[in-house]
Amino acid sequence: MTTTTEAPAAGAKGHTDPAGALVGGTAVVPVQTRSERPWSFDPADFATPTGREVNWKHTPLARLQSLLLNEPAPHDVIGVEVEGAAGLEQGRLTVGQSPRGEVFRPEDLPSAIAWAQEAEAPLLRIPAGVELDEPVVVRLTGRGGVAHAHVVIEAQANSRGTIILRHEGTAEQAQNVEIIVRDGAALTVVSVQRWDDDAVHLSAHQARVDRDATLTHIVVSLGGAVVRVNPSVELAGAGANGNLYGLSFSDAGQHLESQVYLHHKGPHTVGDVLYKGALQGASARSVWIGDVLIGPDAVGTDSYEANRNLVLTDGARADSIPNLEIETGDIVGAGHASATGRFDDEQLFYLQARGIDEEEARRLVVLGFLIEIVQKLGIPSLEEEFTAAIEAELAGEPAA
Structure with missing residues (x-):
């Protein structure tokens, strides 16, 4: 795990974590930019969140303590049904078995625990050149209890398809979704959260999009007590496209959150980020944090991110924080916007x-x-x- 313990160099970028952190009694310089966030596959490398960390400061930690414990959990808490799988390859991947870990890097404690606890990760693969006739629906039904999961979705070269992850029932789940979109492929991943009112769902989605490939990633959060789905997408290849969309409706007592990261790494990439949410009822809460990084080699980039929230009643609260970093002057365009208001x-x-x-x-x-x-x-x-x-x-x- 990469941890900075020295003072930042002269000219270092400003950071958004004024609280810093203490690890083993030693002051740690806060992360200077989103791309520098530490990662590790070992849960022991992560301190238990306190709420002062930049990636936890808006999350109700008291409501998800079970997912911060690195303790074995039963494997029958979530029932799994796969529908419309014609043309889809399925398998299971142990730690170290490719392509598991090709893209995914745990960036927080629940994600590292989920990695370690999932001995065999399900693999959903669309073979090269195959176009699925209908969406694949993975129905995940919680039966109560703590659950951990790591899922790998791979669209091989020049394939086409849609995979829908539907979350229902009740559980306390820490979930990783690793997404690989090979050259020329077009993949749509839809994550639907229609949990029961007492469910807790922490999900880290990490994706890489290769040359001339397209990923459309959609998050729909309607149910659950605390739902936090954090997509991280790297447009790695020349001509890669990333469309990241989100819809949420938070009512009384619900906390719905997404921290979105879009990294333009390759040249001539295109990104479109749009999340919309509505809130009604006392203590209804939504959090959206959007980070876009246009790297030094991402010439010709065209990128835009926006978040819009509609507050319907008194007592509801929406936090919206867009961030944009540009490390090259040779771009087509880049922008970000945020708006929260009433009728x-x-x-x-x-x-x-x-x-x-x-x-x-x-x-x-x-x-x-x-x-x-x-x-x-x-x-x-x-x-x-x-x-x-x-x-x-x-x-x-x-x-x-």
Whole structure:
């Protein structure tokens, strides 16, 4: 694990972790940039988070203590069903068996524990040149208890396909998802969180996208007590594309979080990051942190990240922190944006002036705000499901 214990060199970049840390009683200089975050496969290399760390300061640590303990957990806590697997290769990978670990590097304690606890990681592979006729749905149903998982998804050269991870039921799960998109492949990964109200879900997704390949990564978080899904995507090859989208609806008592990292490493890469969330109810909380790094060799990059939040009631809170680092002047464009606000009274007035009652007008405004992400799924059945789920959230009905 890389740990800095000396003072930063003259001219070092400013950091966003003013609290620093103490490891073994020794002061540690805070990480200077997102790309320098320490990593290790050994849980013993990570101190237990205190909440002062930059990557934990917005997370309710008291609600996920079970996932900070490196103790053996049963392997039957999560039931697994795979649907639509025609053309998909499946297997299991021990530690050291390729391609497990080709991309993934644990950056926090729960992720390192999940790596160590998963003796045989499931492999979902789309073979070279294969185009899947329908999405592969991996249904993960929690039966109660603590669970750890490491999953490897590989799209080999010039393949095409969509893989959907559906999380339901109840569990306290630390999960790693390792994604490899080989040259010329096009892969869509959708992670759906429709857990029961008492579930805790910490998930680290790490991906590499190679030459002329495309990854579309979509996070939909609707259920669970604490849900934290952190995608990290490296556009490594020339002409690589990364589309990172997210949708969340947080209600009373829910904490929904995503820390997104997009690293433009190769030349002429394109990135599009858009996360949208709605919140209603006392203590509803959402957190979005977006980091984009355009590296020194990423000439010709075109990148944009944005986060939009709609707060529907008093007592709800959305934290939104976009960050952008550019290490080359030869780019097509780069930008970031963040906005959090309440209903637009003018929109409500416009709709009510045309005979639409206030409740229906509010429903239309929220649907209009979130539907942009729903439509990016490109899967009619999911689009219908999530539209209905949003309407149920607005009406305060139990999730279907």
